[in-house]
Amino acid sequence: MINKIGKITVYVQDQEQAKDFWLNKMGFVLKFEQQMGPNAKWIEVGPSEDEFTTLILYSKSLMEKQNPSAVAHPSILFSTTDIESAYEKMKQNGVEVEEMMRMPYGTMFKFNDQDGNSFMLREDK
Template identity: 70%
Template sequence: MINKIGKITLYVNNQDEAKKFWTEKLNFVVKFEQPMGPNMKWLEVGPSEGEFTTFVLYDKNLMMAQNPATNVSHPSIILSTTDIENAYNKMKENGVEVGDLMNMPYGKMFSFKDQDGNEYLLREDI
């Protein structure tokens, strides 16, 4: 029935800052960007052009104004890599706030924060 995760919405304080973080510090690409009225745009980023799943970077204040009942708390997101040490070092070089690189019985991983202080987990797929 469901065979892919399509989009994950991240509610951000500033779309331009979020775009800069994901594209300049984590090497994501802009997959889609289009105005949605006078004060907002639809903005999707992903790890590559060929990747299906994207993050929609949505302005949390505009969402709360449109629908006050919307929960704009940050979702729990686990991203994947095949080379955790390289990803860890590259993020540190790019000025990303990273946690300790953990070597757990079920895999290596570390946490990192985006421009708004939201926390993510990067795990090595083996």
């Protein structure tokens, strides 16, 4: 049946600001971009060219018109193999990060995007 997570939608106020955040602060790559009428684009970004799973940076105001109940806070947990390096790099890039949490089941921290959406980064070894 299902063998991969394909796309995760993040609803954003300004698609260009969101694209800038993910490409220039987080080091993601632009996987796909296409105009969707006069006021919105379909924008997909991912951690690398080879990664299958992408984030769709979708217009929050457009989705609120299309399906208001769909606009919810995303719950996304990203993975890294070097949490210390990722934490320092994100801080250097001006990403709002919270304190590192060192738990028996893993080390992780929360970070926010340009719209204040909260995400988690966890070390997987």
